[in-house]
Amino acid sequence: MTEVLYCNLCGTRVEHRIPDGDHLPRHLCPSCGHIQYFNPRVIVGCIPEWEDGRILMCRRNIEPRFGLWTFPAGFMELDETTAQGAARETLEESQADVEVGDMLAVINVPYVSQVYVVHRGRMRSAHHAPTPESSETRLMSESEIPWEQIAFPTVYHSLRFFFADRASGERRIHALDLAHRPRRPRDREVSTGDPPPV
Known part of the structure; x- marks a missing residue:
């Protein structure tokens, strides 16, 4: 998976975990809730x-x-x-x-x-x-x-x-x-x- 450390919207350090209702780990911002998706x-x-x-x-x-x-x-x-x-x-x-x-x-x-x-x-x-x-x-x-x-x-x-x-x-x-x-x-x-x- 692509390594991302910070939210591309607010700059907060992201968490790598499965968001509610999802099935795969994502880069999730604990501050603004933005999820950074990576696709083919x-x-x-x-x-x-x-x-x-x-x-x-x-x-x-x-x-x-x-x-x-x-x-x-x-x-x-x-x-x-x-x-x-x-x-x-x-x-x-x-x-x-x-x-x-x-x-x-x-x-x-x-x-x-x-x-x-x-x-x-x-x-x-x-x-x-x-x-x-x-x-x-x-x-x-x-x-x-x-x-x-x-x-x-x-x-x-x-x-x-x-x-x-x-x-x-x-x-x-x-x-x-x-x-x-x-x-x-x-x-x-x-x-x-x-x-x-x-």
């Missing part, structure tokens, strides 16, 4: 596809998983939809202008308290370029995907869903629970920084 983070992203069938991938220029590959994704902001967040993240990470399409996958990652919402996307132009978050951006065919250098399990599974659907001609919404932390070091999930959001 939502990560939004998309797999941007160019008209020739290649998809846009980004090499991470930030931790965690520096130097490994992902599609554009990041933490959802307030006052935006998942599609708007995915479009924003794509622009921030690759300079690409993308039309975000239907949902591809919802992946729960409870061991880091994250939920990933991944969309399909269509690039409006072929333009893409590195950014402070991505040292390299590249359009790749399925055969060019560096599967051994994928940053997070969520990215790996989403790409597999995407290519399987495209091969079958179906556009499904996939649901996956990654309930256990991966054991292999190259698949290890990290709970800090950008994901991309597993």
Whole structure:
């Protein structure tokens, strides 16, 4: 649980206990009664596809998983939809202008308290370029995907869903629970920084 010492409303030292009518310990202010809740983070992203069938991938220029590959994704902001967040993240990470399409996958990652919402996307132009978050951006065919250098399990599974659907001609919404932390070091999930959001 996130460690909080003081109430974010009145500054009184909080108590960590189960409030009346609740079932889990919370950070409760004994002075003003305010309860500070902590909920899972939502990560939004998309797999941007160019008209020739290649998809846009980004090499991470930030931790965690520096130097490994992902599609554009990041933490959802307030006052935006998942599609708007995915479009924003794509622009921030690759300079690409993308039309975000239907949902591809919802992946729960409870061991880091994250939920990933991944969309399909269509690039409006072929333009893409590195950014402070991505040292390299590249359009790749399925055969060019560096599967051994994928940053997070969520990215790996989403790409597999995407290519399987495209091969079958179906556009499904996939649901996956990654309930256990991966054991292999190259698949290890990290709970800090950008994901991309597993």
